[in-house]
Amino acid sequence: MIPSFNEAAHISKVIDDWSGVCVRLAIDYQIVIYDAQSTDGTLAIIEEKMAHDQLRRLELRIRPGLAHGPSILMGYRESTAQWVFQMDSDDAFGTKEFESLWANREDFDVLLGYRVGRQSNWSRRLVTATSRLVVRGMFRSPVTDANTPYRLMRASALGPLLALLPDDAVAPNVIISGLAGYSRLKIFQMEVRDVGAPVGTAGLAKLKLWRVAVQSFVQVVRVRVHAGRLRER
Numbered sequence: 100m101i102p103s104f105n106e107a108a109h110i111s112k113v114i115d116d117w118s119g120v121c122v123r124l125a126i127d128y129q130i131v132i133y134d135a136q137s138t139d140g141t142l143a144i145i146e147e148k149m150a151h152d153q154l155r156r157l158e159l160r161i162r163p164g165l166a167h168g169p170s171i172l173m174g175y176r177e178s179t180a181q182w183v184f185q186m187d188s189d190d191a192f193g194t195k196e197f198e199s200l201w202a203n204r205e206d207f208d209v210l211l212g213y214r215v216g217r218q219s220n221w222s223r224r225l226v227t228a229t230s231r232l233v234v235r236g237m238f239r240s241p242v243t244d245a246n247t248p249y250r251l252m253r254a255s256a257l258g259p260l261l262a263l264l265p266d267d268a269v270a271p272n273v274i275i276s277g278l279a280g281y282s283r284l285k286i287f288q289m290e291v292r293d294v295g296a297p298v299g300t301a302g303l304a305k306l307k308l309w310r311v312a313v314q315s316f317v318q319v320v321r322v323r324v325h326a327g328r329l330r331e332r
Contacts, residue, residue, distance in 0.1 A: 100131045100174035102167055103188035107140040113190050114148055118156065120194040124201055129156055129180065132188070133170045136163040168269040175252075175271070176261055183257060185272070187248040191295025199289055200251045208256035208284040211242060211276075212249035212291030219297065226312050230273050233316065237323045240280020242288070245273045249291050256284050263322050263329075270315040274322050281326060 103110060114130060121128040132145055145159050162170060175183055182204065200210040230245040260278045264271055279286055
């Protein structure tokens with residue numbers, strides 16, 4: 100599944116690249132795009148792709164105003180596939196590393212690509228580092244990149260974790276990364292190179308980032324407490 104919003108510059112290549120690797124690996128796949136009602140031509144590009152998609156491998160679900168985190172969570176919950184893979188729509192990652200994830204899937208429940216080479220400012224780097232420390236400290240999870248948008252997950256293992264997440268989870272991948280370790284799922288990790296444009300945060304956007312980080316932390320604590328109580332029963 101792919102969350103998107105105003106990615107007209109990248110979405111066509113993303114669809115073609117991921118369709119191509121799935122065909123090459125003989126995967127019975129479905130690409131579902133959750134779009135927050137883009138205004139830059141993204142929707143027209145996706146609809147054009149769908150018009151030529153004779154096998155109906157591509158699906159578009161428009162969710163106006165839906166934030167990134169809840170969009171990802173909705174995608175996970177609505178999936179009916181045996182394996183769920185999440186990818187962002189900005190073409191920051193290639194498909195080469197996915198082949199290794201797919202090749203190792205039978206021995207693991209959660210297969211993650213941790214980002215290397217990412218260009219971002221200090222505030223985003225700090226949030227990323229804090230997320231890693233939180234999932235390791237609170238959940239004893241070994242996940243290196245807690246919020247990575249490059250993750251392949253076994254649906255039967257993912258389902259019980261999703262039941263613990265709030266519907267408005269702002270960073271569902273962070274919570275899932277923690278719960279995966281806490282539940283002692285089998286986790287595979289490998290490097291994936293982030294070749295996306297530098298990620299900056301300025302002015303009001305930086306303030307919003309920290310508000311989201313605080314909200315995410317509160318949700319993580321609540322989920323951890325709930326998961327602990329369930330284990331004690």
